[in-house]
Amino acid sequence: MQFGGIRALDGLDLCIRQGEITALIGPNGAGKTTFFNCVTGIYKPTSGQIQLHLPNGNKAVLLNGLAPHKVTQAGLARTFQNIRLFPEMTVLENVMIGRHCRTNAGLLGAIFRDRKTMQEERETVARAFALLEKTGLATSADELAKNLPYGAQRKLEIARALATEPLVLLLDEPAAGMNPQETVELDRLICEIRNEGIAILLIEHDMKLVMSLSDHIFVMDYGKKIAEGKPEEVRRNTAVIRAYLGEEE
Known part of the structure; x- marks a missing residue:
């Protein structure tokens, strides 16, 4: 995804699987929400493809260029980093x-x-x-x-997204602003949704939540994928540690 001379997403390649919780993490400004906006039709990617493979085995649906309401009809639903209710x-x-x-x-x-x-x-x-x-x-x-x-209100946004009967649910920082008890309840709710066979893609800065929930994690930095794997693999990855904490000269 190109914005003038800025490449917000650069060759990003992810696969989200049915019935799994996949986390997309990275420092602020890595391009995570831009990716969500491309997938859900708010932005049209400069190049590349976004495909939704339907569970009935039919040909994949190409989501590029579809209006947001058409993306929702196809089977994707999302929540927002800043709550958007009526x-x-x-x-x-x-x-x-x-x-x-x-x-x-x-x-x-x-x-x-x-x-x-x-x-x-x-x-x-x-x-x-x-x-x-x-x-x-x-x-x-x-x-x-x-x-x-x-x-x-955070949970209400999730309920509204579930009302669309999604195949893939995209959650943009759902735990932001929640207290510890609310985060525990959110953890339980996300697991219930995953157990119903819905694919979940999660952007979250609460690393404890990410590591406890995720089946698979992708890590971004400066618009690129720098690592992927299971939580323990990502936790030990030196490129991930460097992206979050920097490195000594």
Whole structure:
């Protein structure tokens, strides 16, 4: 990904596998969020390919150049480093919005409220409420999103992303700003999602969380992949230590 004379991503090659938690780590400015923005359609990569291989064995979907809502329909969902909720809508309504890409009711259905539209709406409410129960937010369903504590807003973003029925869930610093108890709950939730067969790609600066959760870790620095492997392999990698801590002259 090129921004004028700056190459924010340079030959980055990653493979995310179904049913695994993959972490993408690196110092600030390494290009991690830029990579998320390329994968989810916010940026169009200067070159290279982003492919989604569907579990039914069909031909891979090429995501390059797709609009963000088309990427979501294809099976990718994300959360953001800076929380992006609809603050004046209820907690339940925020999750229901995530179902939009999986519903079929159009303008006429919304106006005339036919039986099919009503049934789809009931199913949307039921699915959204089930996700609130899963994330521990069911008792706050009728609260405005802006009134939730910070950690609960983080979980609400995850619930909304899950409402899209993703094959791949991208989490951008989900533990940022959470207290230790909230981080433990987040750890449990991410593991539950992984156990459902969803691929998870995680950007996180909490190394304790990364090392305890990840099945595989990729490390970036200055837009390039400098290491990959299992947590213990990455922990001992000299290139990773150098990227984070520098080295003596």
